[in-house]
Structures are given as structure tokens and as C-alpha cells.
Amino acid sequence: MESIKEVVSVSIGSSKRDHTVEVDLFGERFLISRRGTDGDADAAEAILRELDGKVAAFGLGGTDIFLHAAGRDYFFREAKRFKRAVKLTPIVDGSGLKGAVEADVVRFMREDLGLTLEGKRVLVTSAVDRWGLSMAFADAGCRMDYGDLLYALGVPVIIHRRATLERVIHVVAPIAVQLPIAWLYDSEADHESAVQSDSKYAELYRAADIIAGDYKWVRKYMPADMSGKWVVTNTTTPEDVEFLRGRGVELLITSTPRLEGRSFGTNVIEATMVALDGASGALAPSRYLELLKATGFTPDVSWLQRQEP
16 A cells, blocks of 8 residues: 655644645655644644654644744744654744745746836735745835734834844844743634724735735735735635635735645645655755755745636
């Protein structure tokens, strides 16, 4: 019987976003699944303990083990429990793809899609969570709005300058990573969750050309009319795609490929690359790029307002 490598993403996000696919990579079969626990960290830890040593790799979703931003690493105190729960199976949180790989999405937009980015106004919901992507947009000549304080901490301040952003991160991040995960990461929004379309923060979307970041935050204050806007995000289900189409979003790009109708989170794809490589832990960014290119895993591109031929 053909052996199958199993990759499991254990997420403290919504279980309504769970999904399972089976794919062939270089002649090996991979069973890739996501298991959400609806904000229950104890349940997530229990799943990790139960499956440790029985699967090829774990992804951790709905939170991060650590953040790499502004030249430093910040480890979440509460997330350490998930690392301690796993003794045999490698576990990654997507951070390996949020650097070089997500930064490469901006190159992909410019070179492969031929899009002009210079001068575009970009709202990044949290640069500390998507540092590579954020800095790539800035380096491409975009005008930046960084929403870290608003989206993660509820402080209604938008940062525009990189130097200011770095100073804020150096002061706030060491404190923030000591807080309970539930204070920083809401359970992921699903397609049935309410969107705060009438919030005063919806004006940020109207002023932006591109909205980039984790989908749960991209969606949070989205106004009803998003005509002509571009969204660059990670995990989207078919329901999410139709939601964005209905709001008039012109272009949707997910940093990870779409498998059987939905894109998986960066943690899932990173875990799959680790399993494919047979590694015991995270890989070098250059190796991720090499494997993604070899497997044909490229960003997913959807022009949502174009009619199918």
C-alpha cells in the first residue's frame, strides 16, 4: 500500500474553516488537514500531544510561536506550551514563509503579473506579523499605513513611517508577547461572522489601494463598497472569495496556493515543505523558495470582477 505523509495544522481559530486535501508532490502522497479548536488552547495542546510522532509535521495556526520583525525575534509566552507538547514531530507556525516567501509575493506582483505598485497606498493590518511582505511593499515605493496598534491592541493609531514602526515594535512587542493569546488573536472570522462595515475605521479601506495582512483582520472593518481594491492575504475559503467578490474587490492574491477550492495558511504550507524535505524543523528561507518553485506552489491570483470565458 502506498504510504501517505500526513501534515496537520492545529489552529486555535474557527473550526468552521477546517479542510482536508490529498496531493501528490514528487511522487509522494500528502494528506493535509486543518483542525480548529474555536479558541480553546487546551484542546489544541491535547491534539498536538495525541498526534505527536504519528504525523510528518505540524503547523500551528491562529497564533504564532514567535514573531520576527524590526531585526529582532519575539517569542510568545503562552505559545511555548505548544512547543513543549511536541517531542517527536516538527512543528512550525508559518514564520518561515512570512519572511522571504511573502516578500516574494510583491516581486511576483510586479514581475509576473506586470502590476505597477509604486505610489499605491497600502494598508497593512499588522506589519509585525507580516514583516517581509510589509517591507517589500515599502521598498516597492508604496505609501504605507501600518495598522499594528489598531488591529492587535485596539489603539486607534496608524503608523506611516518605518522608523516610527520599528521604535513602536521595539517598545510594545516585548510586552505584547507576554499577554494571553486570546487578547491578541481573536478566533478567526468565518463567513458567518459580522463585519464592522460601519466603523469609522472603514475609511482606512476607502483611502487604500491595497489591503494586506491576515484575512481575519483584513475583513474586520471592510466597507460594503471595495470597488477597485486589491487584497493580499493568506487563507481564504470559497465563501471568503464570494464575500470579497460581492464587495467589489478587483484582485485577490493569496500568498499560498489554492488546493481544492481554498488556500491554506502559511503554517500549513510551511509544515508541508518541512515534511517534503524530511527535516526535523524549520528550513532556511532559501530552501522554502526552492521547494515552492519545484512543487509549482505559487501565489493564487483571482481577478474577481472579470467574467469567465
